[in-house]
Amino acid sequence: MSIDFDVVVIGGGPSGLSTAYFLSKYGFNVLVLERGSKLGSKNVFGGRVYSYPFDKYFPGWRDELNVERWVSHEKLITLCKEDSIELTLARGSSDKYKSFTIFLSKLLEWMGERVESEGGVIATGVKADKIIFEDNVVSGVEAGGDVIKSLYVVFAEGVNSVLAEEYKLKSKPSPDKYAVGVKEVFKVDRSKINNLFGLDNDSGVAAYILGGPLKGVRGGGFLYTMRDYISLGVVVHLNEAFEEVYPRELIGDLRLHPYMQKIFKDATLIEYSARLVSEAGLHGILEKPYGDGYLIVGDSAGYVLNTGFTVRGVDYAVLSGKYAADTIKYSHENGSRDSKFLAKYMELVKSSPIYHGLKKFKDVDKALSDRYVYSILPGILCRLFNKVYSTGEEPYKLYDSLIDSIKSESGIINLIYKLITLGRSI
Structure with a gap:
């Protein structure tokens, strides 16, 4: 069976749905292929999202998206053997609403609704198996025995870009450029969360954790508060994960520290998840995230930044999807699928907050790979x-x-x- 679309997007994460949303607004016939049974079922992230791309490109989103909490308190926590040191920034009311915590499934469900409201099609539980080439131009995919022809294909596969790597559209990065992140989500009484951190019902905490139970390995911990849940996680460089320490054991030890015990006493574990995380910064982005008939967006293109205190991921994913859509629109208006027109994508990225942020922190990967920082x-x-x-x-x-x-x-x-x-x- 053969099906035709203007654009096929592989992956229903933030970058893929952002691409599909803007392309649908521009009048393109778009199909999103998501291998998970529902949006978000195959995606993992810490829990925090920055607001600015939604403020700029998604009018009315604050009235539609049910966020968990607005991040009003930033914390840097150093754990000693039994003691702890806590540095807190309590944001004023003007800055309180610039980032929020949310479950990724809720965010993606809302983004999916936006895509469908503009006429885009989302197919869940469908895995793209092969890429179709015609005269060396990417011209569609095969999925579940169906041939899906398209003018353009956008790869939004995430950090583990199976198809793009299989067809040599991007090289496989070195393991030393990755970390593994593990996360546990606990059900915690809302009043307890508010009392522990001095919050009201819509205010929240984002914390970065060093020292103590993390045993000096290259990496750190994080904690985000939701309304009735707390997300606790650790990120460990891949070269040390499973060789020197098991991340799941590390997060268990973290939870047993006296500082954490008071938080998680009587809490109920409802979720455990893990994922690969790029730690390469500017040195990990693709030099050429485009080619004849295709673009690569989000984590697949390396657009994620760990500054040492915060992580920029979802916001960069949403922005890259917007730039991909603008590039395809530009290429289509010029009647071409050639890479010389799709190179417009990199021009947009390089003039954006994505590249500016990555360039500003271009040496952060070296600093964050030094065990001195952690031990x-x-x-x-x-x-x-x-x-x-x-x-x-x-x-x-x-x-x-x-x-x-x-x-x-x-x-x-x-x-x-x-x-x-x-x-x-x-």
């Missing part, structure tokens, strides 16, 4: 704070506490060098 710095902070806030007979001076803490964990010159390197990167 030595937390130890220095823990020792320093315990001395400064000593409960013994005599107090310690800040300067003496700092020097003693540094000497106990690291050389002073080495620390200065590491801090300068880290500061320049992040």
Whole structure:
């Protein structure tokens, strides 16, 4: 059986649905193929989304999308053996509504409704098996025995880009450019969440976690509050995951720290998930995410950024989908499927927040691959704070506490060098 569409989008994640939404608005006949039984069933993310692309391109979204909580509190948590150090930014009302927590399935369901409202078609439970070429131009896919012809194909497969890699449309990145993230979601009473973190019903917390139970491995932890749930996770560089430590054991140890015990006491685990995460930053993006008849978007193209404190993923995915749709519109108006017209995509990306952010943090992958950040710095902070806030007979001076803490964990010159390197990167 042969079916014809203007555009086939492979993958129903944020980048694929964004592409489909804008193409449908532009009048293209679009088909999204999602291998999961429903949107979001094969997608995993931490839980936080930045608002700006929706404010810019999805009018009325705040009235339609039922977010969990608005991120009003940013936390950097360093866990010591038993103690903890917590740095908090409590946002004012003007900044409170610039990011939110949500379950990805809810976000994708809403985006899917937007696609269908513009005439796009979404087929769930359908896996694209092969790519169709005609005169070396990508011209459709085979899925479930059906031949689906199209003028353009957009690859939105996520970080694990099976088809694009199989057909050499992108190279397979080195394992040292990846991390593995594991996440647990717990049912926690809403009033308990509010009381623990000093929140009201629509305010939320986004936290980054270092030290203690994370055992100095390259990676970190995160915590996001939903209305009645808390998402807790760890991200570990792939070269260390399963060799030095098992991520699932690591998240279990994290949960047993005294700081976490008070949060998760009597909580009910409802979900465990894992996924690969790109840690390469600017060095991990595709030089040529386009070719004759096709474009590559979102995680598949490497558009994700870990700044060391926050992660930009869904917002970059949505933006890349918009640029892909604009590129196909431009190419189609010029009556061509040639890569010289589809190269417009990279022009749009390079003039966007995606590339600007990745370029600004171009060396962050080097900084985040240094175990010093994860093993030595937390130890220095823990020792320093315990001395400064000593409960013994005599107090310690800040300067003496700092020097003693540094000497106990690291050389002073080495620390200065590491801090300068880290500061320049992040």
